[in-house]
Amino acid sequence: MKNKYLKGAHLSERKFKEILRLFAEDLTATQIANISGVSRVTVNSYLKKIRQQIARYCESLSPSDNHNRSVAPVRSISHTSSSADEGDISVKTEVSRTVKPVVFGIYRSSDRLHTEILPDVSRSMIHSVVRSSRSILEMQGAAERIRRFSNVVDLGQYRLYNLENEGTVSVADDVDAFWGLTKHRLAKFKGLNRSTVYLHLKECEFRYNNRNEDIYETLLELLKTQPLSLS
Template sequence: MKNKFLKGAHLSERKFKEILKLFSEDLTATQIANISGVSRVTINSYLKKIRLQIVKYCESLQPESTPNAATWLQRSHSHTDAHETAIAVKADVDRIIKPVIFGIYKQDNKVFTEILPDVSRSMIQAIARGRSVLETVGSTERIRRFQGVVDLGQYRLYHLGNGHHDADAGKALLDDVDGFWGLTKHRLAKFKGLNRNTAYLHLKECEFRYNYRNDDLYNVLMNLLKTFPLNLS
């Protein structure tokens, strides 16, 4: 069936556009399945492919990462156990195996995020106490890139104060960090027991949604998938 957005699709282009529209409105997979009449299994498969394309797009825009910082796509292929490592959010904090920690920074009027696998909860807490521990482990320069760091397991944002010296610019930057975390916290609260790769997919989706919050997200997605169609294979 011909579908310029989805190679090898068994759905019509019209039905896929309907699914994409519902996704852009931030409905859950269950809601999309019920409205579209497409099975939940198929919807989950398509939504994952859409999110993977969003990840690739967001990472293509991201300023150069710190040395030795691999993209999520590279890490996911080199660490096969990443798919199996569960994380928890605040409601399930006692079941956390290892917290997921990510940094937030703003550049060129866009907010970017980066998973920090080598930053521990104790290190973040040290930031709030004055960062003395960070200097002993040589992570200070890397952490200085971020205006905020989030411990996803505790659902807690730590402001780092790494911004403009200008008060107005600093406030705008802080507003964006808080605004992004507010959106992310609200969206991720709908999911529990996410594995690490799924958490990252949703994190980058939040980044994408926040950066295009003033645009018609459906049209943005349409243009993205016209340029980079999904592939079922």
Template sequence: MKNKYLKGAHLSERKFKEILRLFADDLTATQIANISGVSRVTINSYLKKLRGQIARYCETLHPVSIPVAALFEREDSRLDQDDDTLVAVQSDVDKAVRPVIFGIVKIADRLHTELLPDVSRSMIHAATRGRSVLEKINTTERLRNYSGVVDLGQYRLYRLSSKPTDASGTPQMDEVDAFWGLTKHRLAKFKGLNRNTAYLHLKECEFRFNYRGDDLFTVLLEMLKSYPLTLS
């Protein structure tokens, strides 16, 4: 069946566009399946591939030092888990589990995120306190590139740059705060976060935030013309 947005699909282009519009409206996989009449298993498969393509697209705009989209997809493919039912990562409870940490940086008029698998909580705490001990492991300079760092295990944003202030010197909310607010709200609806899908959901939040003033459905269609999905 011909579908220029989804190669190898047994789904009409019209039906795929319906699913894509529901995704653009930020509905859950269950809601999309109920409205579209397509099975939940199929919807989950499409959404995972779509999020993977969004992640790759975001990486073309801001190449990351460790491109981990494919890594997370490979790890997740080994798990028999529902992509829309995520398991909480409680690293502050289980000390053996490495926390999921990412940095936020603003370049021009866009925010970009990057997972920091080699950064620990102790490094973040030291950096926010201005301790120089991190110089020994070459982490301080790297962290200074970010406006903020988020520990998803604790759902906490650490500011690494000063917030803007008004005329009276009172700190004001900026785009970093706005992005974290949106991301925290979106991820909370999953009631936790699976480590293996964290990157894809994070990049989806980045994509939605950077195109928040646009018609997301149209943006997705344009993206998929250049980066069509494949079922192989």
């Protein structure tokens, strides 16, 4: 079936654009399935492809040489799971102290915010930076890696840390607005699986950086030049 936005599509271009518009409006997979009449399994498959393309787009704009280009699944941060709108989203209640939290850094370049998941950064490292305690970080070799971010977030506690040093251009308002958007979006999933948190984080980054644009039209333009593939 001909669809310039989706290679190997089994849906018409009109129906796919309907799903894309509902996604742009930030509806859940269940809501999109109910409105569009397309099965939730199919909708979930398409939404994952869309998010992967968004992540690639965000990566292409990142000035960092070390940004995470991997979306490899790892063990869940949750001990309690349940069915949710996305097939790979799980419910999170309290995170065990023995489970390493998902940590990501935030920095600004030009007029855009960028995020990077930091798999080798622990909660104790963040606390050491906040306290300006160098000894632990120097042993771990992580001081410079963390300090190049203006902020880091511990998703296990949904907590934002400010790491800006005196003299650094403030990005506080920008970061606070982004974190507010991200918390609101992630909260509706009642917790995230480690294997999907990267895609959802990059989606939040994309939505925030394009907040003054028509998200639907921006996505159409992106997928017109870089079509999705079901293979």
